[in-house]
Amino acid sequence: MPRIFSGIQPSGELHIGNYLGAVKNWVQLQHEFESYICIVNYHAITIPYAPDELRRRTREMAVSLLASGLEPGKAVVFVQSDVPEHTELAWVFNTLTPLGELERQVQFKDKASRQEQVMAGLLNYPVLQAADILLYRADIVPVGEDQVQHLELSRVVARNWNARFSPDAPYFPEPQPRLAPTRRIVGLDGQAKMSKSLGNTIGLLDPPDVMWEKLRPAITDPARQRKSDPGDPEACRTIFQLHRAFSPAATVAEVEVNCRGAKWGCIDCKKSLLTHMEAELTPIRTRAEAMQAEPGKVDEILADGAARARRVARDTMAHVKDRMGLDARD
Numbered sequence: 001m002p003r004i005f006s007g008i009q010p011s012g013e014l015h016i017g018n019y020l021g022a023v024k025n026w027v028q029l030q031h032e033f034e035s036y037i038c039i040v041n042y043h044a045i046t047i048p049y050a051p052d053e054l055r056r057r058t059r060e061m062a063v064s065l066l067a068s069g070l071e072p073g074k075a076v077v078f079v080q081s082d083v084p085e086h087t088e089l090a091w092v093f094n095t096l097t098p099l100g101e102l103e104r105q106v107q108f109k110d111k112a113s114r115q116e117q118v119m120a121g122l123l124n125y126p127v128l129q130a131a132d133i134l135l136y137r138a139d140i141v142p143v144g145e146d147q148v149q150h151l152e153l154s155r156v157v158a159r160n161w162n163a164r165f166s167p168d169a170p171y172f173p174e175p176q177p178r179l180a181p182t183r184r185i186v187g188l189d190g191q192a193k194m195s196k197s198l199g200n201t202i203g204l205l206d207p208p209d210v211m212w213e214k215l216r217p218a219i220t221d222p223a224r225q226r227k228s229d230p231g232d233p234e235a236c237r238t239i240f241q242l243h244r245a246f247s248p249a250a251t252v253a254e255v256e257v258n259c260r261g262a263k264w265g266c267i268d269c270k271k272s273l274l275t276h277m278e279a280e281l282t283p284i285r286t287r288a289e290a291m292q293a294e295p296g297k298v299d300e301i302l303a304d305g306a307a308r309a310r311r312v313a314r315d316t317m318a319h320v321k322d323r324m325g326l327d328a329r330d
């Protein structure tokens with residue numbers, strides 16, 4: 001089976017943008033690929049944070065991932081700091097990565113512009129990301145569009161290491177990106193990508209009444225002022241997009257006809273969306289509640305995931321150290 005690696009920041013409970021743009025895809029891919037899904041808490045400390053909050057969010061993220069359908073018997077779900085080889089390999093790669101490559105990274109420039117003081121970890125973030133991926137010698141990395149540049153750096157690092165230390169038989173594959181079928185999910189404000197910091201999301205585990213409170217005022221086609229105005233679903237960047245993600249094809253077709261023909265008001269349309277969202281998300285919420293009631297089980301799954309990840313990680317590091325003259329023995 002080819003291998004995939006994907007990482008997610010421990011931002012706490014998932015929102016539906018994360019779910020549709022990444023996690024739902026991983027749940028499908030776990031049946032086709034040997035899957036390593038990592039909660040990347042070392043990445044989370046490259047900007048200011050509170051330790052207790054990070055601990056809580058890491059656990060919440062684990063619950064959200066497992067409840068979404070990642071199966072511990074299939075995917076290896078683990079926390080980055082439980083596998084020390086990530087930072088070990090990152091140091092090795094730091095010695096092979098030109099500074100200019102890192103300074104050019106768009107995400108670095110963006111995040112650095114929002115910090116009073118920029119720490120070296122923020123600059124080196126993509127090197128750790130390269131280590132995350134290459135530690136498992138992953139062939140494929142499911143990514144969002146904004147992560148393609150980071151993945152390109154991983155490919156450069158793999159090429160550089162292979163050229164220098166394994167020229168005859170490349171050891172690290174150059175990982176290929178795989179974009180999720182559902183791309184950018186626009187927030188409830190209709191303006192920006194769904195993001196917790198912008199407050200324009202619906203939580204994956206929100207109960208139906210909370211989902212409705214958020215859906216009801218969500219921005220729709222801005223040109224549609226009243227129910228009798230024909231609407232344009234393509235201009236309705238959030239609700240119609242969510243219908244496409246959650247509703248069956250027949251409902252999506254019905255929305256198009258009823259919106260363009262002014263037969264449905266936006267509230268009717270949102271009620272229909274809520275029904276389909278509930279159908280998909282209620283089982284996830286139920287599984288999450290069961291896991292929250294048994295925290296020891298989540299710990300066991302993460303410990304088992306880390307042990308399985310370390311088996312691969314140790315092999316990779318042993319090979320790297322051997323080729324680089326870093327092993328103490330002859």
Ligand code: SF4
Nearest residue numbers: 221231236259266269
């Ligand atoms: Fe959007 Fe539905 Fe309203 Fe059309 S009817 S503008 S698709 S919410």
